[in-house]
Amino acid sequence: MNAPTKIETTLKDWETDQEVRWCPGCGDYAILKAVQRTLPQLGCDPANTVFVSGIGCSSRFPYYIESYGFHTIHGRAPAVATGVKLANPDLDVWLVTGDGDGLSIGGNHMMHVLRRNVNMQIMLFNNEIYGLTKGQYSPTSRIGTSSPSTPAGSIDSPANPCAFALGAGARFVARGFDVSKNLPDVLKAAHAHQGAAFIEIFQNCIVYNKDVFNDFAAPKGADDRQLWLEHGEPMLFAGGAKGLAIDMETLDLKVVDVVDGDWEAAGVLRHNVTNRTIAHMLVELTFGPFPMPLGVIYDDPAPVFEQAVTAENRRLSEGKEPNLAALLAKGQTWTVEA
Amino acid sequence: MATQTTAPRSDLSKQDAIVVRFAGDSGDGMQLTGGQFTLSTALAGNDLATFPDFPAEIRAPQGTLFGVSAFQINFGSREVNTAGDAPDVLVAMNPAALKVNLGALKPGGLVIVDTGEFTKRNLDKAKYAVSPLEDDTLAPFDVLELDISALTIEAVKPFGLGNKDALRCKNMWTLGLALWMFDRPRGPLKDWLNAKFAKKPDIAAANIAALDAGHAYGETAELAGPLRQVHLDPVLSEPGLYRTITGAEAVSLGLVAGARLLRLPMFFGGYPITPASAILHHLARLKEFNVTTFQAEDEIAAICAAIGASYAGSLGVTSSSGPGIALKGEAMGLAIMTELPLVIVNSQRGGPSTGLPTKTEQSDLYQAVYGRNGDAPMPVIAACSPSDAFECAIEACKIAVDYMTPVMLLTDGYIANASEPWKVPDPDAFERAPAQFLEAKNGPDDTLLPFKRDAKGARPWIKPGTPGLMHRIGGIEKQVDTGHIDYAPDNHQAMTDARKNKIGQIAVPDQEVCLGETSGTLAVVGWGSTYGPIHQAVSRARAKGLSVSHIHVRHIWPLPANLGELLDQFDHVLMPEMNTGQFKTVIRDQFLIDATPLTKTSGQPFAIAEMEAAIVKYFDGEAGNEGGEVPVNDGQLPSPVGE
Numbered sequence: 001m002n003a004p005t006k007i008e009t010t011l012k013d014w015e016t017d018q019e020v021r022w023c024p025g026c027g028d029y030a031i032l033k034a035v036q037r038t039l040p041q042l043g044c045d046p047a048n049t050v051f052v053s054g055i056g057c058s059s060r061f062p063y064y065i066e067s068y069g070f071h072t073i074h075g076r077a078p079a080v081a082t083g084v085k086l087a088n089p090d091l092d093v094w095l096v097t098g099d100g101d102g103l104s105i106g107g108n109h110m111m112h113v114l115r116r117n118v119n120m121q122i123m124l125f126n127n128e129i130y131g132l133t134k135g136q137y138s139p140t141s142r143i144g145t146s147s148p149s150t151p152a153g154s155i156d157s158p159a160n161p162c163a164f165a166l167g168a169g170a171r172f173v174a175r176g177f178d179v180s181k182n183l184p185d186v187l188k189a190a191h192a193h194q195g196a197a198f199i200e201i202f203q204n205c206i207v208y209n210k211d212v213f214n215d216f217a218a219p220k221g222a223d224d225r226q227l228w229l230e231h232g233e234p235m236l237f238a239g240g241a242k243g244l245a246i247d248m249e250t251l252d253l254k255v256v257d258v259v260d261g262d263w264e265a266a267g268v269l270r271h272n273v274t275n276r277t278i279a280h281m282l283v284e285l286t287f288g289p290f291p292m293p294l295g296v297i298y299d300d301p302a303p304v305f306e307q308a309v310t311a312e313n314r315r316l317s318e319g320k321e322p323n324l325a326a327l328l329a330k331g332q333t334w335t336v337e338a
Numbered sequence: 339m340a341t342q343t344t345a346p347r348s349d350l351s352k353q354d355a356i357v358v359r360f361a362g363d364s365g366d367g368m369q370l371t372g373g374q375f376t377l378s379t380a381l382a383g384n385d386l387a388t389f390p391d392f393p394a395e396i397r398a399p400q401g402t403l404f405g406v407s408a409f410q411i412n413f414g415s416r417e418v419n420t421a422g423d424a425p426d427v428l429v430a431m432n433p434a435a436l437k438v439n440l441g442a443l444k445p446g447g448l449v450i451v452d453t454g455e456f457t458k459r460n461l462d463k464a465k466y467a468v469s470p471l472e473d474d475t476l477a478p479f480d481v482l483e484l485d486i487s488a489l490t491i492e493a494v495k496p497f498g499l500g501n502k503d504a505l506r507c508k509n510m511w512t513l514g515l516a517l518w519m520f521d522r523p524r525g526p527l528k529d530w531l532n533a534k535f536a537k538k539p540d541i542a543a544a545n546i547a548a549l550d551a552g553h554a555y556g557e558t559a560e561l562a563g564p565l566r567q568v569h570l571d572p573v574l575s576e577p578g579l580y581r582t583i584t585g586a587e588a589v590s591l592g593l594v595a596g597a598r599l600l601r602l603p604m605f606f607g608g609y610p611i612t613p614a615s616a617i618l619h620h621l622a623r624l625k626e627f628n629v630t631t632f633q634a635e636d637e638i639a640a641i642c643a644a645i646g647a648s649y650a651g652s653l654g655v656t657s658s659s660g661p662g663i664a665l666k667g668e669a670m671g672l673a674i675m676t677e678l679p680l681v682i683v684n685s686q687r688g689g690p691s692t693g694l695p696t697k698t699e700q701s702d703l704y705q706a707v708y709g710r711n712g713d714a715p716m717p718v719i720a721a722c723s724p725s726d727a728f729e730c731a732i733e734a735c736k737i738a739v740d741y742m743t744p745v746m747l748l749t750d751g752y753i754a755n756a757s758e759p760w761k762v763p764d765p766d767a768f769e770r771a772p773a774q775f776l777e778a779k780n781g782p783d784d785t786l787l788p789f790k791r792d793a794k795g796a797r798p799w800i801k802p803g804t805p806g807l808m809h810r811i812g813g814i815e816k817q818v819d820t821g822h823i824d825y826a827p828d829n830h831q832a833m834t835d836a837r838k839n840k841i842g843q844i845a846v847p848d849q850e851v852c853l854g855e856t857s858g859t860l861a862v863v864g865w866g867s868t869y870g871p872i873h874q875a876v877s878r879a880r881a882k883g884l885s886v887s888h889i890h891v892r893h894i895w896p897l898p899a900n901l902g903e904l905l906d907q908f909d910h911v912l913m914p915e916m917n918t919g920q921f922k923t924v925i926r927d928q929f930l931i932d933a934t935p936l937t938k939t940s941g942q943p944f945a946i947a948e949m950e951a952a953i954v955k956y957f958d959g960e961a962g963n964e965g966g967e968v969p970v971n972d973g974q975l976p977s978p979v980g981e
Contacts, residue, residue, distance in 0.1 A: 018822065047802075047803060047804060047807070047808060048802075050650075052646070055813075062812070066808055068802035068803075068809070069808075069810035070646070070649055070810070072672060073642075073668055073671075073672050076638060076642040076669065078639075079634065079638065079640075079643050079646070080642045080645055080646035081646060082632075082639070083605060083644060083647040083649070084650045086632060086646075087603070087630070087647035087651060088650040088801075088802070091802055108636060112635040309630065309632075313625045313630060316625040317625050322626045322627045324595060324598055324627070324765045325764065327591065327594070327627070328591060328765065332380075332530075333579050333762065335577075335578070335580070336383065336575045336576065336578060337577060338577035
C-alpha cells in the first residue's frame with residue numbers, strides 16, 4: 001500500500017519463469033491468477049513488492065510472483081514480515097499462509113502481527129487440511145474429519161480464522177474463496193487498508209479435502225448461500241428475498257424474509273464495515289441456518305505499528321548527536337596520566 | 339558496640355589486593371552498593387573484577403536463605419583478573435546473608451554484621467538455632483558488630499522518613515563505612531545520589547546523611563576497635579581515559595559500533611530472558627544511533643524479525659540465553675540457508691532447560707557449534723571478559739556481513755553482569771568498511787544470480803526495493819548461482835560444500851599464546867570467562883618455575899588454522915571449562931589431540947586455587963591424576979541455596 005508511485009504493469013509482468021508445482025486443479029492456481037490480475041490494477045511496482053510466506057502448499061506462492069519473495073519457515077512468516085516492514089516501511093508486503101501455518105504452528109505470530117497492526121496484506125488460504133504433509137486434519141478441519149492422523153474422524157473443535165483475527169485485534173477482516181470473481185475486489189480493499197489486513201481465502205484442496213466448501217462455493221444455488229457484504233448496502237441474499245436483521249430478544253443476528261423488496265420494513269441491516277460488534281456476529285454465524293458472509297466484514301483503520309516505531313525512533317533521536325566516541329566514554333571516567 | 343575476638347587477624351594493609359563481599363537480603367540493595375563501591379574503586383585507580391550473585395526471584399521472602407543477594411569485588415594495586423577466591427571482608431546485612439556467605443570468608447578475615455537484623459525471627463528464617471553472635475561460630479574471624487539499622491535510623495532522623503524508608507538507607511551507611519575503610523572520596527557517590535533522586539531531594543539528602551554517618555563511624559571506631567583504614571595504590575595502567583563496563587554494556591556498545599563501521603542501521607529483536615535482557619535494555623536507549631529495538635512475542639519471532647530486517651538491508655541482531663537460543667535454532671538454519679547476515683548473542687547460563695537462570699556456565703558450546711538440523715556451519719566467537727566483549731561484537735558484525743552468514747557471539751552470565759575497568763577505545767581505530775549491496779544484475783546475458791559467490795564464498799546482499807533485481811529466496815535447497823529451488827543430488831552436494839567452505843575459509847587470526855612459551859610441558863587452553871582464573875593460576879605456576887602456558891581461544895568456529903600445530907608443541911593440554919568438557923571434544927575431534935578436561939558445573943566460576951591445584955598435578959610425579967571434575971566449593975562464591 002506504500003508504493004509511492006503507480007507503475008504500469010500487466011499480468012505477464014508478475015509471472016516468474018518457475019514451473020508452478022501445485023496439483024492440477026488446486027484452488028491455489030485461481031488465487032495466484034487473481035493476485036496477478038489485481039497487482040497491475042493497483043499500480044504496484046514489482047521492485048517494491050515483497051511476498052513473504054511460511055511453509056505449506058500456499059507458502060510456495062512467492063516463487064510464482066515476479067517480485068521480491070521470501071519463503072521462510074513454518075509459521076514464522078508474520079515475524080519475518082514484521083522485521084521487513086520495520087527495516088523498510090516503504091515496502092509493500094503481502095503475507096501468504098495457510099490454516100496450519102498461520103493458525104497452528106504460527107498462531108502466536110499471527111495473533112501478534114494483527115495486534116500490532118503491521119501494515120501488510122495477510123492472505124490465509126484455508127483448505128481445512130494439511131496438504132503438503134499428505135492430508136492430516138488441520139486446526140480448521142470440521143469435527144469428524146477423517147484423515148491419516150484421525151482415521152476415526154477428528155474430535156477437536158475447529159478454529160474460526162476470522163473470529164481469531166478479530167479477537168486478536170485485527171482492524172481489517174475479509175473473506176473470499178479461490179474461484180470467486182469477487183476475490184480481486186477483496187484484495188484491493190485489503191491493499192487500500194492501512195494496517196494489517198486479514199483475508200481468509202477458502203481454497204479447495206483437490207486431493208485431500210476435495211469440494212469441502214461446495215456447500216456454499218458451488219455456483220449452483222450460490223446466491224442462496226453466499227452473503228456478499230458491501231459497505232453501506234443492505235445485507236441481502238437469495239436474490240434479495242432474504243436478509244440479516246437483529247433479533248432484539250437475543251441481541252443476535254437472524255434471517256428475515258424480505259417481501260416485495262422492502263428490506264427496510266423487514267429490518268435488514270445496512271453493512272457498516274466500521275461496526276466491530278456486528279463484525280463479531282458475522283464471523284460467528286453458523287453456516288446452514290445462515291449464509292456464508294463474504295467480502296469485507298470489518299475495516300476500521302488504527303495507528304500502524306511501523307509508522308509508530310519510526311516516529312518514536314525519530315522522537316527519541318531528536319537533538320541527540322550520534323557521537324560514538326562520546327557514547328563509549330559515557331558515565332564516570334578517569335584518566336591515567338602518562 | 340564494636341567487639342574484638344581473639345582470632346588472628348589478617349593485616350589488609352600488607353596485601354596488594356583485597357576481596358570484599360557485600361551480602362544481604364535481595365531487597366537490601368546489595369547490587370547497587372557493590373556497583374557504587376566498584377565505581378569508587380575504579381576512580382581510585384585500582385584494578386578490579388566483580389562478581390554479582392543474586393537470586394532468580396525478584397523479591398524472595400525477606401530474610402530467607404534463598405533470598406540472599408551478594409556482590410563480590412576483588413581490587414588491587416596490581417593486575418586483577420578474577421573476582422577473587424575467598425573474601426577478606428564480608429559485610430552481612432542479616433543472619434541469612436551471614437549463613438550463606440560465612441563459609442567463604444578467609445580465616446582471620448573481617449566480618450561486619452548488622453546486629454539490628456539478628457532478631458529471633460530472622461535467626462529462625464536463617465535456620466540458626468543459636469545466634470552466631472553468641473556462640474563460637476565467628477571465633478575464627480575478626481568481628482565488627484554494629485547495629486547498622488539503628489545507626490541509620492538515627493542518621494536520617496532529621497529528614498522525617500518513615501521507618502521503612504529510613505531503613506532503605508542502610509546500604510548507604512554501609513557503603514560510607516566501606517569508603518572510609520578503603521580511603522575513598524564520597525564526592526562522586528554524592529553526585530550520583532543527587533542525580534538519581536533529583537526529583538526527591540529529601541531522599542537524596544537522607545541517603546547522603548547515612549553515607550556520611552557510616553564514614554564518620556569509621557573514623558571514630560578506628561580509635562578503639564578492630565577497624566583500620568587501608569590504602570591501596572593505583573595500578574600503573576596504560577595511560578588513557580578509563581571507565582567501568584559490564585559485559586552486557588560492552589556487547590551493546592560493540593554492536594552499535596559494529597553496525598556504524600559497516601554503515602548499516604541495526605535492528606535488534608529480543609525477548610526478555612535472564613541474563614540476556616540487559617542488552618535489549620541498553621540498546622533501547624540508543625535510538626539516535628540508527629538502532630531499532632523490537633521486543634518480540636517470543637524468541638522465535640525475535641530472530642525471525644531480525645532475519646526479515648537483514649533481508650531488507652539492516653544488520654539484524656538477536657540475543658538470548660540457552661533456552662531461548664534453543665528456540666531460535668530453526669531460524670538460524672534459515673539464515674544459514676538464505677545466506678543473510680545476522681548476529682546472535684548468547685549470554686550462557688546454567689542448563690539444561692530452565693537450569694540456573696542467574697548462575698554462570700559455558701555449556702552452550704555444543705549448541706553454538708553443532709546445534710542445528712542439517713549441515714549448518716556457523717561462525718562462533720567467544721568473549722573472555724566484559725571489555726573483550728566490545729571487540730568481539732564488532733568482529734561478529736563484520737564477519738556476518740563479509741560472509742553473509744549468521745554469527746554467534748558467546749558470553750555468559752558472569753561476563754554479562756561483571757564489571758571491570760575499560761580503557762575507552764577510539765572508534766576510529768577500527769576498520770570502517772561500508773556494507774555493499776548489489777545494484778545491478780551480476781550474471782551473463784543480463785541475468786541475476788543471487789547466489790553467485792565472491793572470492794570469499796559469499797553471495798551478494800540484495801535489498802528489496804532495488805529495481806530490476808527481484809528474486810526469491812527461502813529455506814529450500816537452492817540451485818548454485820541462480821537460487822532457484824533445486825533438489826538435484828549433485829546440486830545439494832555442491833551447495834552443502836559451498837556453505838561449509840565459506841565458513842571454513844573465514845579469515846581468523848592465528849592463535850597466540852597469551853602467557854608463556856609456544857612450547858613446553860603443559861598448555862592450559864580456555865575460552866570465554868575462564869580467562870581470569872586460568873591466567874592467574876598459570877602466572878602463579880610459572881612463578882614457581884613450572885613449564886606452563888596459557889592459550890585462550892576466541893574463535894571457536896572456525897578454529898585458528900595454526901591451533902593444532904601449536905598444541906602439538908606441548909606434552910599435555912589441559913582444558914578447564916564450566917561444562918562437562920565441550921570444547922575439549924571439539925579440539926580432540928579437529929586435531930586428534932589428547933586434551934584433558936577440567937570441568938566445573940556448580941554455577942560458579944573457577945577459583946584460582948582450584949585451577950592452580952590442577953596444574954600442579956602435571957608436575958607432582960604422580961601419573962594419571964590430572965584433569966577431572968572440580969568439586970563444588972561452598973566456600974568459594976555464594977552458591978544457590980536450595981529450598
